Structure formats: C-alpha cells, structure tokens
Amino acid sequence: MQEANIRVFLDEEELHVGKEIADELPVAIEKSKIYIPIFSKGYASSAWCLRELAHMVDCKKSKPSEKEIMPIFYDVKPRDVKLKSQRYVSALEEHEEKFGRETRQKWEDALKSVAQIKGWELKKQGHWKFIQSVLQEIVMKMKTKDKYVTEHLVGMDDPKEAVRSCWTWTPGLALCPDKLKISYNALNHEQQQIFLDIACLFVDKDKTNALYMWKDCGFRPDHSIQVLVCMSLIKITDHNKFWMHDQPRDLGRKIVHGDTRPTNPRKQSRLWDLETADNIIGTKERKKHIEAICLWETRVYTSKEFSRLPNIRFLMLVGGNFSGDFENHFSELRYMTRTGVSREFLAINFHPSNLVVLELSYSSITEEWAGWSQFKVAKKLKVLDISHCSNMTRTPNFSDYLSLERLNLEDCKKLTEVDGSLKSLSSRILYHSKMINANCPLGWKEVQLDRLEQLVEFDVDDLDLEGFSGLSNLKRLKRLTLYECQNLTAIQGLGSLDSLEQLDISICPKIGSLDDLSNLKKLKSLRISNCEVLQAVKGLDELETLATLDLVNCDH
Known part of the structure; x- marks a missing residue:
C-alpha cells in the first residue's frame, strides 16, 4: 500500500x-x-x-x-x-x-x-x-x-x-518514478492501454470520442477511466478533457519508448512524434507493433506504406492524402482524425469496416467528396465530425451509418440542407449544430425529438429555433444546452427530464417561463444567464442533488 x-x-x-x-x-x-x-x-x-x-x-x-x-x-x-x-x-x-x-x-x-x-x-x-x-x-x-x-x-x-x-490517501501528490511505475503495474491490461493512449495521444483532448474507440476495443473505458482518476494518474477537467501531470505522461511515453532503454521506434506501439512517425512509415519492413500513428505532412501516403501497419487502430493525418489500392487495409482501424482534407480523394477500396470515429474537421470537402462512398462500409461508425467545413452546403447521405450517435456540424457556415436520411437513423444521434442556417428540411424552426428517445446530450447553438416537440420523451437525456436561441419562447416538457444532470440556458431573451423543475431529481448543474424576461424558476428548493446554481442577468 x-x-x-x-x-x-x-x-x-x-x-x-x-x-x-x-x-x-x-x-x-x-x-x-x-x-x-x-x-x-x-x-x-x-x-x-x-x-x-x-x-x-x-x-x-x-x-x-x-x-x-x-x-x-x-x-x-x-x-x-x-x-x-x-x-x-x-x-x-x-x-x-x-x-x-x-x-x-x-x-x-x-x-x-x-x-x-x-x-x-x-x-x-x-x-x-x-x-x-x-x-x-x-x-x-x-x-x-x-x-x-x-x-x-x-x-x-x-x-x-x-x-x-x-x-x-491523498490524491494528486507528485510521485517518484518508482512509485508511479508501481501504480502503473497495479493496473490491468485494459487500463494500461488507456493510460498509454492518453499519455501519448490524448492529453488536453476531449475524452468523448476516445471512449468510443476504447469501448469497441474491449477496454471497458468507463470503469478504467474511473480507476485512473482515483489513482491520480489522470484528471478530467471541467471542459471534459483529459489532464495528466508531466510525470505520469513522461512515464507513459517512456514505457512506450521501451522503458529505460530506448528501442527501435519501429517496435513502439504508438508514434506521436511527427518527424519520427513520418520517417518510420516510409521504411520497408512490416511494423506489427504499431497501434497508433500521428502524421503531419502534406505529402501523399501510399497503400503500400500502410500495408506494413496491419494493427493500426488510431490514425491522425493533418494535411496530406492517400493514394493507391487500400483493399484489406485498416481492418483494425477504429479512430481516424483528418484535418485539412482536400476535395480530391485519390485512394480506392478505402474500406475501414471497423471504424467508429471519423473526424474530418477544418477541411475543404463538400457533399460531393468522393471519400463519402468509400466510408459506406463503416457500419459501426458512431461519431462523425465535419465541423468547420466551410464549403459544405448540404450534409452527406447518412443512410449507411445506421449506428451513428454523434454528429458535429459546428461552424459549417454555408450549410443550408441536412439530408433527409438523418430522420431514419436509430434515434440515438447527438447534434452539435452551431451556426446552421434555419432553412433546414429537418425543421430547425421547431426541432422534432419524438424519435430520439436514446438521446443523452443535446446542444443547440445560435439557431432561429422557436420551439421543441417531443422533449418529454427523452428519458435518458443528461445534458441540455441552449445558447443564443433568440426566438425560443418556451421549452415544453423540460420538467419531465428525470435523468437530466446539466441544464444550461444562455442568451435566450424571449423565454418567459420554465416548467416546474422539482422532478429533476438528478440535476447537478443549473446555469441560466441573460434571459431577460424569464420569470421565477419553480422547484429549486427540491433539487437535492444540485451542486451548481448560476443565475446571471435574469432580472425577473
């Protein structure tokens, strides 16, 4: 002990x-x-x-x-x-x-x-x-x-x-390397893998998408993260990001490097140093140990280069492109993050069938991008992030992504149409919808939530939204954020959200009243700001789990 x-x-x-x-x-x-x-x-x-x-x-x-x-x-x-x-x-x-x-x-x-x-x-x-x-x-x-x-x-x-x-036991104390290594050795295999992933890939990164990868890999992330937090090896910040002290981060990277003796980088399980990664991917031998690689070059990477990485499950590529026949490649790939994707897609048979997270933010792609047809095989896809894709005017067809749970359309400033196939999904999708124009066929004037019973989080930012229907059906909803909904006048069904833990209503100047909140027995955080005509909020005295109450510029 x-x-x-x-x-x-x-x-x-x-x-x-x-x-x-x-x-x-x-x-x-x-x-x-x-x-x-x-x-x-x-x-x-x-x-x-x-x-x-x-x-x-x-x-x-x-x-x-x-x-x-x-x-x-x-x-x-x-x-x-x-x-x-x-x-x-x-x-x-x-x-x-x-x-x-x-x-x-x-x-x-x-x-x-x-x-x-x-x-x-x-x-x-x-x-x-x-x-x-x-x-x-x-x-x-x-x-x-x-x-x-x-x-x-x-x-x-x-x-x-x-x-x-x-x-x-006092968490958060700085530890000597020997004691840190003992703490690491006390973890089981799955917890060790998550610890090493965070140390090498996810420090100061949002944890949500990584959880999908770890879950699909069988790493039991909910329990494993809790163990790492309780052992003071990591923290989760208020912004839902991983934080790790320099000492455990350095330990994790040292372990991946080969502990006390630096090994051949080709035998490392994770390559996060961009220069090293780009050098290694060009070598001719098969690199079966590598599970994660981060690349940051504007060159074209060939299918032959990736054929030597049979076990890669995490791939980050900033700029650059793929070329060649990728048939039977990426069978283990769960998480792909690409930034600055060009309109051209040069690869063929690019079929990551086990992909669960696809991030394509800050890219030049449009709904006509050739890559969409290549990703149709990703039947397990849970997360699609096409935020900050400023050329996109219409979303792609979602009918092949039957497992999709999270869709991020943040800051797609030219987006005017959301494909109707989104309605046919399995009702578990989470929208991040900043800066979407109001003339969307899904009806952003009044969002219909009747079929989204499995929704866990719902964030709406800067829409011309006037109301909801079906909000009371969201029995699993844990977080509701409404920001700068200038025309929203009421939130019908709010008082029925008995799983709700966080409620944030900001700069919604036309909301005059809220439901009685006394039934929100799990509510932990309530933030209401700049809702000038909002009247008294009923039921606050009965919110036994409420830990954070922030009422700002609500004059009435």
Missing part, C-alpha cells in the same frame, strides 16, 4: 507502547470508513480479531451509509466463516468457556453477517493478481482524501501475526 501511494501506519506507530490497546483499537475502528477483515485459518482463534469484527459490524449498523465492510477470504471459504464447517466452530467453543455464551453469540453473529458480504477469495489466482484487484477496489472507494481504512491481517504466515493499520 505504501508503494501505491497509500500511507500505512502499523500498530507500533499508531498503538503506542504503554497505552491500553483495548481503548485505542475501538477509536481507530470508529474513525475508519472502510473495514477489511482478512479471514485466515487462524482468524477465529484470536479473541482480538473477533472483538474487532463485532465492533466493525456495530459501527456499520449505526452508520450504514458512511461505513463499508470489504472482507477478504484468504485461505478459507465464505462457508467456513458462515460456520457451515468446523473450521471456526471449535475455536468459538473455546472462547465460550473463557468469555461466556453471550460473547460467543455476538461473535458468531458478526462472522455470519460479514460472510454474507461479497468479498475477495484468493482461490488459485496468483498473489500479485489478487493484490492488484484488492488495491484497485480500495482505491476506487477512496475517492476523496483523508478517508480512513482499518485493515486486520491475522493468522497468516507472517512474523507479525497481527497487523493493524489505518490508511490515509
């Missing part, structure tokens, strides 16, 4: 010689938030263990929302602790002779109670893997600093038969 940046105090430090141990242990237990009794073969032989276990159970009963018991079944099974075998029964019989029937019953009840809790069993897994899983779970529970944990290690083959400790 010390090596994982959890400060450990052993009994000789916390329970000072000359003081009454019976007085100090209950105090230590009462101050703790998480209890970890470790059941071994000799556990029930110790009256101290049983006495402390009973006290843990009492504390848990008195403050059930503040305390948690997380048992470890080291070399016994839960059925042993439930007293369904003789392993602990004989020890309890001996205790009864010394302490009486009432004490024995109290200890029995405590054992049976804790044995009902799902804990860890060592079984046949290796000690190191077992320690990893325990450590991760504990760190996940200790999300805020200065939470105390009492651990009781008794009956194990150790010179110190009884170890009693309180742990405190």
Whole structure:
C-alpha cells in the first residue's frame, strides 16, 4: 500500500507502547470508513480479531451509509466463516468457556453477517493478481482524501501475526518514478492501454470520442477511466478533457519508448512524434507493433506504406492524402482524425469496416467528396465530425451509418440542407449544430425529438429555433444546452427530464417561463444567464442533488 501511494501506519506507530490497546483499537475502528477483515485459518482463534469484527459490524449498523465492510477470504471459504464447517466452530467453543455464551453469540453473529458480504477469495489466482484487484477496489472507494481504512491481517504466515493499520490517501501528490511505475503495474491490461493512449495521444483532448474507440476495443473505458482518476494518474477537467501531470505522461511515453532503454521506434506501439512517425512509415519492413500513428505532412501516403501497419487502430493525418489500392487495409482501424482534407480523394477500396470515429474537421470537402462512398462500409461508425467545413452546403447521405450517435456540424457556415436520411437513423444521434442556417428540411424552426428517445446530450447553438416537440420523451437525456436561441419562447416538457444532470440556458431573451423543475431529481448543474424576461424558476428548493446554481442577468 505504501508503494501505491497509500500511507500505512502499523500498530507500533499508531498503538503506542504503554497505552491500553483495548481503548485505542475501538477509536481507530470508529474513525475508519472502510473495514477489511482478512479471514485466515487462524482468524477465529484470536479473541482480538473477533472483538474487532463485532465492533466493525456495530459501527456499520449505526452508520450504514458512511461505513463499508470489504472482507477478504484468504485461505478459507465464505462457508467456513458462515460456520457451515468446523473450521471456526471449535475455536468459538473455546472462547465460550473463557468469555461466556453471550460473547460467543455476538461473535458468531458478526462472522455470519460479514460472510454474507461479497468479498475477495484468493482461490488459485496468483498473489500479485489478487493484490492488484484488492488495491484497485480500495482505491476506487477512496475517492476523496483523508478517508480512513482499518485493515486486520491475522493468522497468516507472517512474523507479525497481527497487523493493524489505518490508511490515509491523498490524491494528486507528485510521485517518484518508482512509485508511479508501481501504480502503473497495479493496473490491468485494459487500463494500461488507456493510460498509454492518453499519455501519448490524448492529453488536453476531449475524452468523448476516445471512449468510443476504447469501448469497441474491449477496454471497458468507463470503469478504467474511473480507476485512473482515483489513482491520480489522470484528471478530467471541467471542459471534459483529459489532464495528466508531466510525470505520469513522461512515464507513459517512456514505457512506450521501451522503458529505460530506448528501442527501435519501429517496435513502439504508438508514434506521436511527427518527424519520427513520418520517417518510420516510409521504411520497408512490416511494423506489427504499431497501434497508433500521428502524421503531419502534406505529402501523399501510399497503400503500400500502410500495408506494413496491419494493427493500426488510431490514425491522425493533418494535411496530406492517400493514394493507391487500400483493399484489406485498416481492418483494425477504429479512430481516424483528418484535418485539412482536400476535395480530391485519390485512394480506392478505402474500406475501414471497423471504424467508429471519423473526424474530418477544418477541411475543404463538400457533399460531393468522393471519400463519402468509400466510408459506406463503416457500419459501426458512431461519431462523425465535419465541423468547420466551410464549403459544405448540404450534409452527406447518412443512410449507411445506421449506428451513428454523434454528429458535429459546428461552424459549417454555408450549410443550408441536412439530408433527409438523418430522420431514419436509430434515434440515438447527438447534434452539435452551431451556426446552421434555419432553412433546414429537418425543421430547425421547431426541432422534432419524438424519435430520439436514446438521446443523452443535446446542444443547440445560435439557431432561429422557436420551439421543441417531443422533449418529454427523452428519458435518458443528461445534458441540455441552449445558447443564443433568440426566438425560443418556451421549452415544453423540460420538467419531465428525470435523468437530466446539466441544464444550461444562455442568451435566450424571449423565454418567459420554465416548467416546474422539482422532478429533476438528478440535476447537478443549473446555469441560466441573460434571459431577460424569464420569470421565477419553480422547484429549486427540491433539487437535492444540485451542486451548481448560476443565475446571471435574469432580472425577473
């Protein structure tokens, strides 16, 4: 635990010689938030263990929302602790002779109670893997600093038969390289891959699109990100971006480089240095280790060059173009980000069938771009970003992108038509729609949301929007942002969004009233600004989860 940046105090430090141990242990237990009794073969032989276990159970009963018991079944099974075998029964019989029937019953009840809790069993897994899983779970529970944990290690083959400790953990501390490496080693494979991706590719980048790639790769990103945050290896900023201190970032890049010995860059899994990447892609040997590459050259990259990268799953290309026959290439590609794409598309058979994220922002492409027909095979595509494509007057046909969930049309200033195929999608699409003109066939005067039941986020910026229909159907909606909707007069159905967590209404000068918000039981952030004619907002007193309330220039 010390090596994982959890400060450990052993009994000789916390329970000072000359003081009454019976007085100090209950105090230590009462101050703790998480209890970890470790059941071994000799556990029930110790009256101290049983006495402390009973006290843990009492504390848990008195403050059930503040305390948690997380048992470890080291070399016994839960059925042993439930007293369904003789392993602990004989020890309890001996205790009864010394302490009486009432004490024995109290200890029995405590054992049976804790044995009902799902804990860890060592079984046949290796000690190191077992320690990893325990450590991760504990760190996940200790999300805020200065939470105390009492651990009781008794009956194990150790010179110190009884170890009693309180742990405190303070996230965000600078770590020496050795301790950082230990924290990295405590991660499982999927968490390590995400950590290395962030260190090499996604520092100060929005996390949303990366999550789609990791999910499709089987990296369990929601849980893995939570682990990395709780271990203070990364942070998520208020702007939904990854932040990483220089030390863990450098560690991640050092690991990819080959740890302490720089290796041949051809054997690196990720190439983020632009000069190195461009040099490596031109070499003739097959580079099966490379999973991610960032290129920033205005030259044309050939299919022959990419044929030597069979396992690439992330590709960034700024400027430049593709040429040649790409059949059977990019079978592992999940994430492609291209900036400054020209109107010409020189490649043929460009079929990234497993692509889930496609970013084409700040490009010269139009709806007639030849590349659209090449990407039709991307049936798994979840994200399409064509923001800041200033020449686009009409969106492409979306009928082949049946899995599309996120569409970013931000700052497409000439866009006047959204293809009607968008209506036929699977109703899970998220629009980012800054600067779209109002004469769109989808009806941007009144947005129809009836078929978008799976919508999680909805951001509208600078439209001539006058109203919604079907907003009350969005039972999964977590974030609603309305910005500079100059003609919007009402938001019907707002009070029915019982999953809503963030509501931001800014510079909507014609909104006169809002629904009663008392049913928004999950709302955490409410920001209303520059809505000059808005009357009193009802239901604020009943928003128990509200953490942020910002009302600015709402004179009424």
